[in-house]
Amino acid sequence: MTTNGAGGIWVVAEQVAGRINSVSYELLNKAQQLKNQLQKPEPVVAVILGKGAEGLEQLSNYGAEEIITVFAEELEIYQNDLYVAVLQALIEEKKPSIVLIGATAIGQDLAPMLGARLKTGVAAHCVDVRINENNQMVAVVPAFGGKVLGDILCPNTSPQMATLKPGVLGKPVPLEKPAAVVTAFDPSAVLQEDQGRIKALEIVREEQTGVPLEEAEVIVAGGWGIGSRENWDLVEELARLLGGAVGCTRPVVDEQWVQSEQQMIGTSGKSVRPKVYLAFGISGATHHLCGMKDSGLVISVNKDATAPIFEASDVRIVGDARTILTALIKRIKG
Secondary structure (H helix, E strand, C coil): CCCCCCCEEEEECCCCCCCECCCCHHHHHHHHHHHHHCCCCCCCCEEEEEEECHHHHHHHHHHCEEEEEEECHHHHHCCCCHHHHHHHHHHHHHCCCEEEEEEHHHHHHHHHHHHHCCCCCCCEEEEEEEEEEECCCEEHHHHHCEEEEEECCCCECCCEEEEEECCCCCCCCCCCCCCCCCCCCCHHHHHCCCCCCCCCCCCCCCCCCCCCCHCCEEEEEEEECCCHHHHHHHHHHHHHHHHCEEEECHHHHHCCCCCCCHHHHCCCCCCCCCCCEECCCCCHHHHHHHHHCCCCCCEEEEEECCCHHHHCCCCCEECHHHHHHHHHHHHHHH
């Protein structure tokens, strides 16, 4: 898709079961920043697909100047082939210059396929985007395990696309601006041509318990140094007592001590900014530090006095994770 678009900074607002993912608000805040950096400001547009969605006005509150709803029964459940076909038709008609998508499970599946269909590039897992002196979007991506940050540009094709990790842009801030114009795009013609390859026979929703990781003010995280599933139970118990969320490193996911890799923090997981981050048995590899470096108070427990995690910590405790966890839990329970 050559660079002859009419313009516009688009955010693909993600929803599941009608509830909008908070990463959509983060992206809208960033889209407003990009608009202010452009030599000629372009409108910020939120596009939302599904059967319907609650709280559309929230998209306006966080930066959308126009909201394009694409609602149909067939779009109730995310299917990459249907979503991509509809978005491709919409983008080719409206010609935005920039498209931002959350680097969620859905977004990471949607973005590369959409980029391929549009014949444009996609910068994945970005930690920031900005506009340079040539009026082009620069996507900032961690490289070499997060040790360096690389700039990615897509100067010859449009739209310029990027996926950004949830939480990396900070907590979204409501903006004082007029209400957005809401328009509807009818996907029926596209859906008639592309019926999709999957048919849902049943929907089973698993209720999320506790505080979402990216929204938690307190995170209790554990790594390989926890040692066992039995010890991991202590991490989860301390998080419950503190009203916080549980985070982890890749080895914990591999050992299946946690239920989902959505709890993983780092360059291949989530980026978090809690007020308090407690790390137990985490060595502090660069790819993990990249996901929690903007935390407020960082308290780390590790047997190894030379563990890299201590370099990024405010409070350093050299000791056994199980012993410290047990003592903390006992003290809190009184």
